[in-house]
Each structure stands twice: as C-alpha cells, then as structure tokens.
Amino acid sequence: xxxxxxxxxxxxxxxxxxxxxxxxxxxxxxxxxxxxxxxxxxxxxxxxxxxxxxxxxxxxxxxxxxxxxxxxxxxxxxxxxxxxxxxxxxxxxxxxxxxxxxxxxxxxxxxxxxxxxxxxxxxxxxxxxxxxxxxxxxxxxxxxxxxxxxxxxxxxxxxxxxxxxxxxxxxxxxxxxxxxxxxxxxxxxxxxxxxxxxxxxxxxxxxxxxxxxxxxxxxxxxxxxxxxxxxxxxxxxxxxxxxxxxxxxxxxxxxxxxxxxxxxxxxxxxxxxxxxxxxxxxxxxxxxxxxxxxxxxxxxxxxxxxxxxxxxxxxxxxxxxxxxxxxxxxxxxxxxxxxxxxxxxxxxxxxxxxxxxxxxxxxxxxxxxxxxxxxxxxxxxxxxxxxxxxxxxxxxxxxxxxxxxxxxxxxxxxxxxxxx
Numbered sequence: 001x002x003x004x005x006x007x008x009x010x011x012x013x014x015x016x017x018x019x020x021x022x023x024x025x026x027x028x029x030x031x032x033x034x035x036x037x038x039x040x041x042x043x044x045x046x047x048x049x050x051x052x053x054x055x056x057x058x059x060x061x062x063x064x065x066x067x068x069x070x071x072x073x074x075x076x077x078x079x080x081x082x083x084x085x086x087x088x089x090x091x092x093x094x095x096x097x098x099x100x101x102x103x104x105x106x107x108x109x110x111x112x113x114x115x116x117x118x119x120x121x122x123x124x125x126x127x128x129x130x131x132x133x134x135x136x137x138x139x140x141x142x143x144x145x146x147x148x149x150x151x152x153x154x155x156x157x158x159x160x161x162x163x164x165x166x167x168x169x170x171x172x173x174x175x176x177x178x179x180x181x182x183x184x185x186x187x188x189x190x191x192x193x194x195x196x197x198x199x200x201x202x203x204x205x206x207x208x209x210x211x212x213x214x215x216x217x218x219x220x221x222x223x224x225x226x227x228x229x230x231x232x233x234x235x236x237x238x239x240x241x242x243x244x245x246x247x248x249x250x251x252x253x254x255x256x257x258x259x260x261x262x263x264x265x266x267x268x269x270x271x272x273x274x275x276x277x278x279x280x281x282x283x284x285x286x287x288x289x290x291x292x293x294x295x296x297x298x299x300x301x302x303x304x305x306x307x308x309x310x311x312x313x314x315x316x317x318x319x320x321x322x323x324x325x326x327x328x329x330x331x332x333x334x335x336x337x338x339x340x341x342x343x344x345x346x347x348x349x350x351x352x353x354x355x356x357x358x359x360x361x362x363x364x365x366x367x368x369x370x371x372x373x374x375x376x377x378x379x380x381x382x383x384x385x386x387x388x389x390x391x392x393x394x395x396x397x398x399x400x401x402x403x404x405x406x407x408x409x410x411x412x413x414x415x416x417x418x419x420x
Contacts, residue, residue: 082126
C-alpha cells in the first residue's frame with residue numbers, strides 16, 4: 001500500500017529541536033512553506049516507487065486510493081508516461097513497431113513530418129483533446145489541401161499512433177475515439193472493354209508496349225509489378241506467375257527491385273494460355289539478361305535499362321492518340337482485368353486475392369458498381385427462366401424452350417410422377 005509524507009515537517013525530529021511556530025507539535029523541515037506540502041508515495045506494478053505532490057492531505061489520500069485501485073483492476077497508467085511528446089512517441093515508439101519494409105517506413109515518416117509534427121510535435125501526447133483531433137483532421141483538406149484517399153490514409157497513420165499509446169498505457173484513451181475518420185472517397189472506375197483493349201494493343205507502336213499492355217490486361221498487375229516481371233517467377237508448365245517483387249524508384253538511388261509492401265500483394269496468378277504464349281514469344285526474340293542487377297527481367301529498354309513509370313505512361317498516352325481513344329492510364333488495364341473477373345462471376349474474395357488487395361473492403365470500395373452490375377445481370381438471367389414476380393416456377397413456354405419439361409399430353413401427373 002502507498003503512504004503519505006508531510007514534506008514541510010520532519011518525520012523523525014531530533015530531541016530538543018524547536019517546534020514549528022505554524023503547526024503545533026511539528027518540527028519544520030528545510031522544505032517548510034515551499035511548494036505543495038503533501039507527497040503521495042506508492043509502488044507501480046513493477047515495484048518502482050512513484051511520487052506526486054498535493055496541496056492537501058485529502059488530495060494525496062485520494063491519489064493513493066485511485067492508484068492502488070487501478071493496479072488491482074489492471075488499468076494503471078504511469079502518470080509520467082503521458083508527458084512524452086507526440087513527435088518522440090511517433091518516431092521512437094510507433095514507427096519502429098510497424099512491421100513494414102523500408103520504403104513504406106520512409107512513406108510513413110514523410111507523412112508524419114509533413115502533417116503531424118508541424119502541428120503537434122512538441123505537445124505532450126496526453127494533452128491532445130478530442131476537439132483538437134477533429135480540427136486536425138479538417139486541416140488535412142483545408143490547410144494541406146489533400147484530396148482523394150490521402151486524408152483518410154494520413155489520418156489512419158496518426159490514429160494508429162494514439163491507439164498504440166493506449167495499448168502501451170501511455171494515455172488512458174485516444175483523442176480520436178468518437179471522432180470519425182475522413183471519408184474515404186473513391187471515384188467510380190470505368191474500365192476499357194475488350195474491344196478498346198484490343199484497339200490499344202493493335203496501335204501500340206512497339207512490340208514491347210503491345211506485349212506489356214496485353215499482359216497487364218490479362219493479369220491485372222500494378223505498374224511496378226509489370227515492369228519488374230522476371231522470367232524465374234514464371235511456372236510455364238502450370239501456367240502460373242508468382243508476384244513477389246516490383247520495380248521501384250527512389251530519389252538518389254534510382255530504380256531497383258524491391259519486395260512488395262504487404263503479404264496480400266504476394267500472390268500466385270493463374271495465367272491464360274495466350275499470356276504464356278505471348279511472354280514465351282517475346283522472350284525468344286528478346287532474351288533477358290543472365291547476370292547483373294536486371295538478371296531475368298523480361299521488359300527492358302533497348303539499352304538494357306529498366307522501364308520507368310513515366311516512360312510506359314508516355315507510351316500509353318501516345319498509343320491512345322494513335323488509336324483515337326480517350327485518355328487511359330496503365331492502371332486501367334488492371335481495372336479491365338478486375339471487370340472481366342467480376343463479369344465472369346468471381347466472388348469478391350477471389351477478386352481481392354487476384355489483385356493483391358489488403359482486404360476485401362478495398363476491392364468492394366473500388367469495384368462496387370461493377371459487382372452491382374453483375375448482380376443485376378444475374379437477376380435478368382433468373383427472370384428469363386423463372387418468369388415475373390409472383391410466379392411459383394418457370395413459365396411453361398420458357399421451360400419448354402430450354403428443354404426442361406416435355407410437351408404436355410393432356411393427362412394430370414400421378415402422385416408418384418410428381419414425387420419423382
């Protein structure tokens with residue numbers, strides 16, 4: 001149990017010392033009249049002594065009772081822990097705790113340095129109020145002019161910092177509790193249909209671009225995954241491709257192959273026979289390097305260097321101009337792949353797995369309208385067979401036409417015939 005100490009008076013005065021003139025029966029200490037009189041002392045769950053100062057004895061007693069009770073219920077918090085600054089907790093505790101690759105770590109650090117630390121960096125983490133949390137989220141769009149999914153993404157990072165502070169018992173509750181995150185807006189995608197994809201492939205002014213565009217439309221790979229395709233990742237016998245890395249660019253470092261950000265990104269794609277044939281034919285004419293940093297890479301520039309993201313984007317822009325289609329981005333081939341899977345009846349979980357999305361909600365958010373269209377198509381098929389609402393089975397005409405029931409001979413079926 002804790003106890004209370006009177007700082008202003010000696011607990012064990014020497015015989016003959018004069019009494020304190022202000023408090024009868026007490027001998028003044030050197031701290032008499034300086035600061036708060038009462039000191040609450042107790043041991044934390046690890047056995048370390050914790051002290052705090054209070055103006056009155058009742059306040060000190062209440063502090064002891066509160067802390068001892070918190071230890072019993074498991075809700076004890078170190079009063080000094082919440083004094084750590086937001087910046088120090090974010091950089092020294094939260095960021096190292098994230099199980100992410102170095103490239104993602106730099107991305108997170110950049111977001112913190114731009115949007116969090118300038119606002120709250122020097123503040124004690126325990127001092128942030130819910131009203132301030134809501135106001136900070138509003139700054140992402142008003143002051144920093146973020147749009148699309150970025151306000152939600154940055155907010156997720158910061159909310160995660162305070163959530164970890166709660167788990168680590170640095171603060172009792174997150175200031176973001178009860179504060180809605182910025183809405184995750186997602187504009188509807190309009191994938192190119194098969195005819196448009198074929199048109200773009202035919203008008204690609206180089207076999208390299210034609211092969212890459214068609215491969216992307218048949219696999220749904222992200223730009224870095226497509227540009228970083230390597231021969232050793234193919235299983236031509238089983239018609240599979242193992243997506244395990246991607247080509248990335250970093251200022252000061254240039255382009256290099258790096259592992260994917262998430263486990264969900266690492267996946268195995270079943271390939272269409274045409275995809276296998278196209279890759280095999282392209283590799284036969286353009287053998288990949290057998291050594292060096294780009295060993296086994298399928299798609300390279302004529303000088304043997306990797307293809308930059310801006311380079312393939314420019315190639316597609318020129319192709320759209322030659323094909324006289326609307327403006328398209330490389331990601332539209334990925335959307336086309338998703339639309340084909342959805343129209344073919346694949347469930348959202350399978351589509352998520354093929355695209356390498358982190359969760360199925362991402363898939364549903366991006367392609368919700370395509371799933372809705374597929375559902376409506378299903379209803380149309382069912383209506384054609386089962387007839388209008390209110391009918392108990394297929395219409396005689398539609399069923400005869402589909403070959404499901406024979407022409408009637410005018411006799412009523414027996415009970416045995418019905419059961420059969």
